[in-house]
Amino acid sequence: MNRIRINAMEVEQLLDLMERNNFLYPAKKEKLIPVLGAIKQNLQRAFGLPDSMYRTLTFYDGAEQMFASIAAWKYTPSSMIILHLVSNQPVKTREIFFYHILKLAAIEQEPVQAILTYYQPKTRFAHRMFTHLYERRVDEGVLIEPFHFYAFQRNSIDNTQGQNSPSTYNIIKELDRQLVYVNGSAIPGYESSSAGAKKVIKPLVEKWLNKGIQDKERNATSPVGTNNTGRWQIQSIQREDHAAFTDLLQAERGQLYTQALDLEGEDMTLSKLDERYQQQGLTRRRAILLCYARDSGLLAGALVINRGSVGLHFSQIENAAEFIGNSLLSPTELSEVLSTLIQASKEAYADCELEVVPLLIKSSQAEQMSVPGLVFQRQYNLMICNRANFMNWITYLMQEYEKSLNYSVNQSDTMTIEAA
Numbered sequence: 321m322n323r324i325r326i327n328a329m330e331v332e333q334l335l336d337l338m339e340r341n342n343f344l345y346p347a348k349k350e351k352l353i354p355v356l357g358a359i360k361q362n363l364q365r366a367f368g369l370p371d372s373m374y375r376t377l378t379f380y381d382g383a384e385q386m387f388a389s390i391a392a393w394k395y396t397p398s399s400m401i402i403l404h405l406v407s408n409q410p411v412k413t414r415e416i417f418f419y420h421i422l423k424l425a426a427i428e429q430e431p432v433q434a435i436l437t438y439y440q441p442k443t444r445f446a447h448r449m450f451t452h453l454y455e456r457r458v459d460e461g462v463l464i465e466p467f468h469f470y471a472f473q474r475n476s477i478d479n480t481q482g483q484n485s486p487s488t489y490n491i492i493k494e495l496d497r498q499l500v501y502v503n504g505s506a507i508p509g510y511e512s513s514s515a516g517a518k519k520v521i522k523p524l525v526e527k528w529l530n531k532g533i534q535d536k537e538r539n540a541t542s543p544v545g546t547n548n549t550g551r552w553q554i555q556s557i558q559r560e561d562h563a564a565f566t567d568l569l570q571a572e573r574g575q576l577y578t579q580a581l582d583l584e585g586e587d588m589t590l591s592k593l594d595e596r597y598q599q600q601g602l603t604r605r606r607a608i609l610l611c612y613a614r615d616s617g618l619l620a621g622a623l624v625i626n627r628g629s630v631g632l633h634f635s636q637i638e639n640a641a642e643f644i645g646n647s648l649l650s651p652t653e654l655s656e657v658l659s660t661l662i663q664a665s666k667e668a669y670a671d672c673e674l675e676v677v678p679l680l681i682k683s684s685q686a687e688q689m690s691v692p693g694l695v696f697q698r699q700y701n702l703m704i705c706n707r708a709n710f711m712n713w714i715t716y717l718m719q720e721y722e723k724s725l726n727y728s729v730n731q732s733d734t735m736t737i738e739a740a
Contacts, residue, residue, distance in 0.1 A: 324419055327367040329378045329389075331360050337380065337387045343406035344634070352634065355673050359631030365601045366393065366632065372427050373596065374632075376404070377420055379412055388412035390420050393632055394604070396582035397593055398433040399704075400424055403633050405446070411724045413445060418717040425710040433707050434580035438467070438637055438700040450703045452716055461706035463576050467642075468686035469635070470679040470694040472662065474669055551615060552657060554664040557588065557608040557622075564619045565610065572644050572682070580704045583624070602629040604638065607668045611657045621645040621654065623661040625668045640678035641665060643685075651688035659691050 338344045344352075352359060366374040376391040388407035395401040402420065407413035424432050439446040454462045557565060562584075569578045578584055587593075594605040607625040612618065621644060628638030643661065645654040658681070669677055679694065705713060 323381075324377050324379050324416060326371055326375050326377055326423075327369075329376070329380070331363045331367070334363075334376070334378065334389065335360070338389070338404075338406055341387055341406055341408050343404070348634065351676075354675070355630045358629075358673055359634075362602060362629040362631040365629075369597075369600050369602075371423075372430060375420075375423070377416055377423075379416055386412055388416040390416050392420065392424060392435075394593065394596075395436065396580070396590065397587075398582050399580045400432050400435055401633070401637070402435060402437045403637075410445075411721070414717060414721040414724050418714070418721050421710065421713055421717060425707075425714065431707070434576075434704055435710075436580060436702065436704045438469075438635070438702055441466075441699060441701050447701075449716060449720070450701070453703075453705055453709060453713055456712055457709055458712070459706075459708050460576060461709040463574065463702070463704040465573075465577075465702045466683040467680045467700045467702055468683050469640075469697045469700045470681065470686075471676045471697055472679060472693050472695065474666075474672065474675055474677055551613060552620065552660045553612045553614050554660060555610055555612070557610055561610055561619075565608070565622060568619050568622060568644060568646060572647060576704055576706060580706065597629070602632075604628045604632075609661055609664055609668075611661050618648070619646060620649055621657040621661065623658075623665060625665060627668070627672070630673055636674060636678045639669075639672060639674055640680050642680040643682075645682075645685050645689075647685070651685075651690070654685060655689045655691050658689065662691075662693075 335344065339349065349356075363376075367376070372394070374391075374393040376389060379386070379388045381387075386409045388409065389404060390402065390406075391404040392400045392402045402424075405413070405417065407416065421435070424435060437446075439450065441447050450462075450464060454464050555561075566578070566584060569583055582588070582590070588606065588608055590604060590606045594603055597604045605627045607627070609623040609625065611620045611622065613620050624642045624644065626638055626640050626642070630636065630639065632638045641662075643658050645657060649657065662679075665677075678697075680700070681689070683699070
């Protein structure tokens with residue numbers, strides 16, 4: 321392992337090797353082209369951070385054409401996120417991961433309390449490893465949660481109430497309820513209705529749509545940062561919201577998630593961590609928008625908006641918004657809440673270099689919701705492992721590394737591993 325280097329490879333060479341080994345495959349690279357210059361600059365800056373804040377480990381043997389690389393950066397004050405695992409040789413895959421976790425577990429000046437990553441379940445090595453950790457966890461210290469990863473255009477934030485918006489779905493649903501029969505015939509839905517029925521429904525649809533537009537104009541965003549839209553009220557998190565937000569987190573995500581992502585306490589926006597990144601010309605901060613039901617005062621959902629320098633994660637996790645919806649609501653209500661939160665997120669992304677913004681929704685909720693303007697990208701699993709389980713992880717990787725030294729290489733195992 322003495323040939324593994326930390327933050328030492330030239331950025332251009334690193335990206336070239338990632339491309340040659342199909343980590344930066346053509347479709348991914350094409351998406352990154354508009355910000356590729358910024359990515360190179362930000363990676364170079366990140367290499368100047370202490371390795372307790374950022375590290376890229378690399379192994380490269382030009383003669384044998386063996387390459388392996390993995391990275392991690394400080395995601396919150398308590399946690400590091402691992403990413404960009406790429407390797408073309410199974411022994412090196414296990415070796416570099418083993419060394420990486422050893423280094424993270426050994427940080428003494430500010431010990432890492434949790435390690436997290438987003439990985440695709442189809443990645444065999446990562447999925448097998450994290451499943452092993454989860455099955456042998458102690459003190460409920462390992463979490464695996466499936467997420468749907470979406471993208472939406474920033475320039476469409478103000479136009480998400482289109483033809484197929486939740487409001488329109490509600491109109492059609494209400495029309496179906498009110499106009500069960502026209503001329504003695506049942507109406508299953510507007511599109512399948514007879515011409516005679518449509519003549520009755522059309523003016524009602526137009527009336528309701530016009531009413532919706534008028535309501536939207538009356539409930540425009542106020543200058544003090546509170547957005548009242550129909551039955552929902554949006555605001556940035558304040559001290560008095562902490563108890564309600566904590567209750568939502570405990571119900572929808574659990575204690576490990578809350579602690580590992582530092583979503584409790586006085587610095588949920590990561591201002592102190594951001595100051596440390598800014599010393600190297602980078603940024604890492606967070607904004608939290610809350611959505612309350614105006615009639616009941618129920619906290620209906622939250623949007624945790626991550627902001628960071630592009631390139632720290634090639635899937636732009638550092639700039640992803642995560643929706644945390646209240647499971648007490650119906651799928652239609654959750655869709656309305658998310659749509660309203662997305663509209664309110666424009667200011668938080670005002671200085672973002674990305675035209676397409678990532679969005680994470682817990683899969684169990686995403687599968688029931690319908691929000692226009694969202695483009696599904698892929699399935700991710702979020703894995704969180706706390707410090708009490710680091711030794712289980714190290715033991716597993718050590719066994720895998722020793723095992724891989726002696727087996728005959730299977731072709732499927734030599735493929736590039738993409739852990740994030």
